[in-house]
Amino acid sequence: MSSNVNINLNKNIILAVTGGIAAYKSAVLVRRLKDYGFHVRVVMTKGAQAFITPLTFQALSSNAVHTTLLDPEAEAGMGHIELARWADLLLVAPASCDVLAKFAQGLADDLLSTIYLATKAPVWVAPAMNQQMWAAKATQRNLQTLIDDGVHVIIPDSGEQACGDVGRGRMPEPEALAAQVFEFFKTQERIQTQQFGLLAGKKVTITAGPTREAIDPVRYISNHSTGKMGFALASACYAAGAEVTLISGPVSLATPYGVARRNVTSAQQMLDESMQMLADGCDIFIATAAVADYRVAEIAPHKIKKAGDELEIALVKNPDIVATIAQQEKRPFMVGFAAETQNVExxxxxxxxxxxxxxxxxxxxxxxDIGFGADENAMTVFFAKKYGFNQRDLEKASKLKIGEQLVEAMSDALSTKN
Known part of the structure; x- marks a missing residue:
């Protein structure tokens, strides 16, 4: 978070911590949420207390930590009802396999599971577990049930795990989670105050992140794109009232609230998903993805062994996704992105x-300061001549703010077109 952020949204967050090594990240998450001005109360399961003490969270949150279902100090001993009413958001991070199963089945045998059933607040879960437990069919069934019930599931990151395995199951970093919570409440605030409705009723498709083109089973061609700009723009479009689908290459970012996400790896997969969205109905197509220009002509079926000082690999050109969509008979409003190092205009x-x-x-x-991976950006926007607009210079700002300005630019152009 930028050091100059000082916004108090006056929102109440229950941070529920369940059993898992990722519980140590939750201590930092409390601090990051408070940095944004949120009021935080912590609920801990019995398993969580085996990894980190309630006293740690009490010191960080400045509130008593809740661990038991029937609290004699609460009104009528019904602490779970009081907490459920107090919350503007229930965030479970980390969310263990056990808790996901309880939520999916409607069990209520401890404090957290009863709060889940008793609250009217939005519920977010950030699963963290062994990669095989994440991939298990039972876990995926439970997750789908929760999604169907309206729970926002934050997809875990991939990487090396505490057990030594490598794969998906790592809880996202506290800074990323706190930022997503902040963006959610800011979005709700904009909608409630009708600050943005510029894309109301529009179906928006956004491509984001890099693509990866396999060389062999362990190597690939890619680039440094992190997807941050595309994800920020997805949040801004949703805040503007649009129905947003995000087609993302391999990135370690949480899905923006309210946005549908489709994960892809290669340029061809991204094109296929884009064409499907066009067939399903698309009013605005925004291509922020850094698509690999070339792919390997023939992917090696096994790892290429090192032999000699040189290696020749034949490459063929990848499809141009944005140009392909723009050539369709029923083309949407087309927005491209260009990342250049010279002669930008x-x-x-x-x-x-x-x-x-x-x-x-x-x-x-x-x-x-604004290149790949940066949290801020600065852009120049150019329009087709038929719109009669001059270029717009967007000064350096957070990528979410840049996204909001791009939404305004799109809305102005669409108004002219209509």
């Missing part, structure tokens, strides 16, 4: 014309 206008786009946003990734 020249290259951006060239792409705008060559790919028949309505609008293109370009940034200079040679700048270290």
């Amino acid at each position: 020249e290259y951006a206008n060239g792409k705008l014309i060559a790919k028949k786009l309505d609008m293109i946003a370009c940034n200079d990734v040679s700048r270290q």
Whole structure:
């Protein structure tokens, strides 16, 4: 979080901590949530207390920690009802396999499971577990049940786990979780105050992140894109009233609240998903993804062994996703992105014309403060001549703020088109 953020949304968050080594991250999460001005109360399961003490959370949250179902100090001994009414959001992080199963089956045998059933607040779960437990059919069934029930599931990250396995199951970093909670409440605030309704009723598809083109089973061609700009823009479009689908390459980012996500790996997969969204109905197509220009002509079935000082690999050109969509008979409003290191305006206008786009946003990734992986951005927006707009310069700001300004630019162009 930027050090100059000082916003108090006056919201109450129950942070529920369940049993798992990732519980240590929850201590940092309390601090990050408080940095945003949220009021935090912590609920701990018996399993969580085996990994970290309630005293730690009491010191960090400045509130008593809740661990028992029937609290003699609570009104009428019904602490779970009081907490359920107090909460504006129930965030379970980490969420163990056991707790996901309880929620899915409607069990109520401890404090957390009764709060889950008793609260009217949105419920978010951030699962953290062994990669095989995450992949288990029973876990995936339970997750689907929770999604159907309206629970927001934060997909875990991939990487090395405490047990030594490598795979999906790591709880996202506290900073990322806190930022997502903040964006959720800011979105709700905008909707309630009608600050944004610029894309109301529109179906928006956004591509984001890098693509990976396999060389052999262990190597691939890719780039440094993190997907942050595309994910921030997805949040901004949802806040503006749009129905948003995010087609994402391999990134370690939580899905923005209210946004449907489709994960892909290669450029061809991203094109296939994009064409499907076009067939399903799409009003605005935004291509923020950094798609690999080439792929390997023939993927090696086994790991290529090192032999000699040189290795020749034949490459073939990948499909141009944004140009392909723009050429369709029922094309949506087309927004392209260009990440350049020199001659930014020249290259951006060239792409705008060559790919028949309505609008293109370009940034200079040679700048270290706004390049790949940065939390802030600065962009120049160019429009097709038919709109009669001059270029717009978006000064350096958070990527979410840049996303909001891009929404305004799209809305202005769409109004002119209509």
